[in-house]
Amino acid sequence: MLGRTKSKTKRSTTARDSTPVAAEVEVGARRIDLGSGVAANFVVTGYPAEVGHGWLEPLLTYPGRLDVSVHVEPVPPEMAAHRLRRQRARLESASQTGAEQGKLEDFEAETAAQDARDMAASLARGEGKLFRVGLSITVHAATNEELDAEIGHVQSLAASMLLQARPATYRQLHGWASALPLGVDLLGQRRSMDTTALAAAYPFASPDVAVQTSPTAVLYGLNADSAGVLVWDRWALDTYNTVVLARSGAGKSYFCKLDLLRSLYTGVTAAVIDPEDEYTRLTEAVGGTTLRLGAPGVHLNPLDLALDAGATRDALSRRALFLHTLLAVMLGGPLSARQRAALDQAVITTYRNAGITADERTWSRPAPLLGDLAATLGAADDEHARDLALQLAPYVSGSYRELFAAPTSRRPTGHLVSWSLREIPEELKGVGTLLALDGIWRGVAEAAPDHPRMVLVDEGWLLMSTPEGARFLYRLAKAARKRWVGLTVATQDAADVLGSDLGKAVVANAATQILMRQAPHTIDTIAHTFALSEGEKQHLLTAAPGDALLCSGDQRVAFQVVASPFEHQLITTNPAEEAPDRDGPETDVSLDLSQSQLDEEDDDLL
Structure with missing residues (x-):
């Protein structure tokens, strides 16, 4: 009592x-x-x-x-309108009485009367409510x-x-x-507040990064310097690209999968290049599609014109140009001028032999295979063409022929498509990454930019290890914004990426840069590139798994990646956690991408 x-x-x-x-x-x-x-x-x-x-x-x-x-406590509209009328009448009456008596103006009363007038107008227009x-x-x-x-x-x-x-x-x-x-x-x-003032009191805001909340904002984690959370909207920045640099075991893929999962809630469609089959469980849980390159019966024809979504112009020319990039990655180095000329002539001849010309009406015909291109190169009189045919032998008739031996077996579509490269030999990982990224980009290049799309390239160093692959990725990073596409490049080989001009250009074209734990021999390069302070360098050297530093222009904030138990079950790659419980039956994980499910997960997290 x-x-x-x-x-x-x-x-x-x-x-x-x-x-x-x-x-x-x-x-x-x-x-x-x-x-x-x-x-x-x-x-x-x-x-x-x-x-x-x-x-x-x-x-x-x-x-x-x-x-x-x-x-x-919400106030019913009728009662709110009545209270505002009474308050306005009282304030204006007091102001008029004071003026008649010769008193000085009460600026606080004038301000209160103006606020009541604005609130009444907003309530009348239906733009807000009273609380x-x-x-x-x-x-x-x-x-x-x-x-x-x-x-x-x-x-x-x-x-x-x-x-x-x-x-x-x-x-x-x-x-x-x-x-x-x-x-x-x-x-x-109690105090009366309108919708705007009450919404401004929303506590989930970061004091270090001033970003307005929006329908496409994503919860990244907990702010390491305060008790708040970090809510970030990559789609509100100058460019939508993101780069994630971290050493092995720092939680890079964990963060990327969590960002991907939460972005799906906002209506973003996504495509993932997955070198180690880490995204399959998440993809299946959300009803996505997984394409396992290198698996028996799975083929991808780089000469196929049908993969271009709605292409109505220069599809044949673009295929020829891409084949120059593809062969450069396959052969491990840039092509000479004579080799490029011989390859270009062979590509045109190969398509012509298949009945495909610059006429759009012929593009629906079955496309030739890589073996047909190699045969055309081998039959040419040019020694450079024959040399290219000889170097293509492993991909046509040798150990690497399975992926290119038949027409494209499947054209995946859906809100989430994962291109798994685990079945591909290590020697072909760079080639597989390029083919998958090309297939993804052909699907969005000609599509209408009616909603945001995300393209996630995990272990991007596989592609950036070759000059032609890095150049291809750079072109995509430059062109992504015009098509409402956000390119995410995650890599654990930061030194090699930042050691080339193209790698630096890819990083520079990412408005959102996530840095996680770094190796001592790369920290100086990271610090120079991102202008880190001594404290930030030490933070990255001693960061625990899941600790990260977000950089965007002059804004810096350290945060910790945190997932709810449900999300953690979908995205963890810890073998001990992924192994089924021996004492009980395995349980299937399913995910309903509904707003109610999202609210429940946020409640569990916060």
């Missing part, structure tokens, strides 16, 4: 519970003793005239133990001396925010109960 000055409540003992309990609650006029510590409750009675985005963040990121309770909002603060400490110091800090912080925090005198028990997760407001000190 609550007395006039102080009351004490103790738990009584019974015959069944003979052990006395020391826990007690002592309620005073301006503080409450909770047994394990003391607390003081304050109620906010005054607010600033204008607030910005995340205006409650200073209180939410206070380094001490502080409970901030916000109680929101009754109560804000209370509970300060905790171990002793009374520490509590006095904490109260001074909190009151100074509230004053700097233009908040009037009054002690809940003789109502400490009411204030403490209002801060509990019970949904009751026993203090009853």
